[in-house]
Amino acid sequence: MTTQILDGKIISKEVREELKKDIIELKSSGIIPGLGVLLVGDDPASRSYVTAKEKACEDVGIYSSEIRLPSNASRDEILDVVHQFNGNEKIHGILVQLPLPDGTMEQEVIDTLSPEKDVDGFHPINIGRMALGLSAFLSCTPHGILHMLKRSGLSTNGAHVVVVGRSHIVGRPLATMLSQKNELGNATVTMCHTGTKNLARFTREADIVIAAIGRANTITAEMVSDGVVIIDVGVNRVEDATAKRGYRLVGDVDFEAIKPKAKAISPVPGGVGPMTITMLLYNTVESAKNHLSSGRSLE
Numbered sequence: 001m002t003t004q005i006l007d008g009k010i011i012s013k014e015v016r017e018e019l020k021k022d023i024i025e026l027k028s029s030g031i032i033p034g035l036g037v038l039l040v041g042d043d044p045a046s047r048s049y050v051t052a053k054e055k056a057c058e059d060v061g062i063y064s065s066e067i068r069l070p071s072n073a074s075r076d077e078i079l080d081v082v083h084q085f086n087g088n089e090k091i092h093g094i095l096v097q098l099p100l101p102d103g104t105m106e107q108e109v110i111d112t113l114s115p116e117k118d119v120d121g122f123h124p125i126n127i128g129r130m131a132l133g134l135s136a137f138l139s140c141t142p143h144g145i146l147h148m149l150k151r152s153g154l155s156t157n158g159a160h161v162v163v164v165g166r167s168h169i170v171g172r173p174l175a176t177m178l179s180q181k182n183e184l185g186n187a188t189v190t191m192c193h194t195g196t197k198n199l200a201r202f203t204r205e206a207d208i209v210i211a212a213i214g215r216a217n218t219i220t221a222e223m224v225s226d227g228v229v230i231i232d233v234g235v236n237r238v239e240d241a242t243a244k245r246g247y248r249l250v251g252d253v254d255f256e257a258i259k260p261k262a263k264a265i266s267p268v269p270g271g272v273g274p275m276t277i278t279m280l281l282y283n284t285v286e287s288a289k290n291h292l293s294s295g296r297s298l299e
């Protein structure tokens with residue numbers, strides 16, 4: 001069997017070309033889509049995620065404005081920046097790079113975002129609207145996975161999808177989206193987690209396995225059936241003395257062992273990651289379109 005490799009960079013490029021056209025149209029109507037970025041602290045991984053997102057914005061023609069605060073920034077300083085972005089007409093989407101140095105503040109910061117600019121899709125209003133099947137900003141990673149499947153010709157309609165992981169940013173919203181009665185969903189969904197007894201019993205029955213776990217090699221070849229579709233969300237560092245940085249990035253599945261059995265599989269890196277960034281751009285453009293249709297561009 002020839003395994004289809006779900007290349008997130010290629011699919012992202014396709015979506016980004018479409019976005020560029022939308023952005024040209026928006027610009028001709030006087031709107032430059034804008035993303036406000038808040039980075040607190042100096043965590044190198046967060047810094048590099050923010051740089052990648054800003055670079056992606058620039059490539060498609062989205063304006064981005066970054067505010068950086070020190071890791072000891074107070075609650076008020078952080079919330080002030082969110083309020084500034086909420087009130088800024090040039091900003092259509094807000095990205096608060098998580099995790100914050102003080103994790104206990106995260107929910108309050110998310111709750112303070114204007115739901116109309118919550119392009120990460122984390123605000124309870126967007127999550128609630130999504131769960132009800134109403135229009136909403138969909139969280140970028142789950143939304144990116146749905147696009148990746150659809151654009152690769154892999155339908156979820158009637159499929160048994162096993163989602164491993166139930167986090168608020170990946171597993172849970174993804175399972176909800178997949179179960180919706182619409183063209184990106186309509187799947188029969190099983191959600192697994194650390195409380196699941198005999199994980200392999202479920203993954204073996206799946207047409208599609210989506211691993212959002214955060215542990216290398218959790219899904220092995222014995223745990224899946226021939227012809228399975230695998231989406232690997234995990235990003236894990238494993239030591240590698242031959243790599244320049246002393247480590248390499250791998251997903252949650254044993255890619256090399258599963259590949260010969262799979263109908264399709266997404267690699268790490270280069271699979272879900274680029275799709276996540278692309279959906280942030282997508283949501284920012286959607287927000288700018290909403291702004292235009294509300295007539296506020298003429299103010």
Ligand code: NAP
Pocket residue numbers: 141164165166167168169170171192193194195196199212213214215218233234235236272273274276277
């Ligand atoms: P998380 O909040 O740590 O959640 C991990 C989930 O996996 C939890 O629900 C946990 O179950 C479950 N789990 C852990 N070990 C398990 C096991 N042995 N069997 C079954 N379930 C298990 O992580 P996350 O934020 O969802 O992220 C997951 C991974 O995706 C991470 O590697 C992260 O870096 C990556 N990620 C990648 C992208 C991207 O764009 N590529 C975006 C987001 C996240 P419990 O709930 O029972 O603890």
